[in-house]
Amino acid sequence: MTEHLPARLGLSQQFDCSYLPDRQEQLLVILDPSCYCPDKFEQLLALGFRRSGDQIYRPHCPICNACNSVRVLAQQFTPSKSQKRKLNKAKKVFTVSYSEYERAEYYPLYCKYITQRHQDGSMFPPDQSQYESFLFCQWLPVTFIELRDDDKLVAVAVTDCMHNAISAIYTFFDPDYEHYSIGSIMIMEQIQFAKQQAKQFVYLGYQIDECNKMKYKTQFLPAQKHIGDEWLAI
Known part of the structure; x- marks a missing residue:
């Protein structure tokens, strides 16, 4: 196959x-x-x-x-000037860590994120069983990339790991830190994780050009978009 x-x-x-x-x-x-x-x-x-x-x-x-599915060419990725500014600002405040297991502190953060940021979405109100059935997987290794302000958990990027690629499943974060562009920071941390693990691709899910909320996925270059049966450069 x-x-x-x-x-x-x-x-x-x-x-x-x-x-x-x-x-x-x-x-x-x-x-x-x-x-x-x-x-x-x-x-x-x-x-x-x-x-x-x-x-x-x-x-x-x-x-x-x-x-259309989008994937970043991880080994060739270089942050733009704007992305570098975001990274440099974040490095002064946050530390990054990795876990292969879910922690008890994840779900309260997820609830805060959904409640304050996505009241108009299908995941509101947050629910423990929906959270587990959406994010976790029994047949695939999952890595949780964590962002912390001292000991306080600020963000979690749920990340699937394969031999030559990783897939960004979902990121949730503390809305109080939104001014740090946490969503973009966590994608760049996933790309950095892929580089460290010698992975070729970071799959970011689906790009929908007509939806403003989804346009950010084409800001991480070089990248490819799956159109028809081909991967085409963005």
């Missing part, structure tokens, strides 16, 4: 799109159990798939193709 989709696939029902309010969303879901391992998931990432919890999916909408 290097160029073709697995034989066992499912198609979800249509539902309201979370990003484009005038659209309907539908998902192509992997049903083949043999695909649920790091090596085959990495091949599926290269075909535009992603995971949510334990499930692997890809948008397969009937009249829309606005979602």
Whole structure:
């Protein structure tokens, strides 16, 4: 399974799109159990798939193709002048650490983030079972990249790890620190983590040009966008 989709696939029902309010969303879901391992998931990432919890999916909408997977070429990434300023500002305040296990302090931070930043989204109000089923995975190694102000947890980037790539699943942070551009900082920390681990790609999920909230993903260069069956330079 290097160029073709697995034989066992499912198609979800249509539902309201979370990003484009005038659209309907539908998902192509992997049903083949043999695909649920790091090596085959990495091949599926290269075909535009992603995971949510334990499930692997890809948008397969009937009249829309606005979602395009984006990946950063980690080893060639160089921060822009603006990104360097953000990094230098953050280095004066924060420290970065890594964990292979969830910590009890994550969920309260997640709740604060969702409650203050995403009251209009599908994850509000925050719920423990939804949090666990969305972020964690039983068949794939997950690294939690932590940002701290002294001992205070400020941000967590949930990051999947494969042989040649990492995938940015979700970042949540303390809204009190929003002026530090925490979202951008955590993506650059994921890129730095990929460099340290000699990974080629950092998958950032789906870019939706028509959604202002998603445009930030093309600011980390060099990068590629998955259009049709090809990865094209951004």
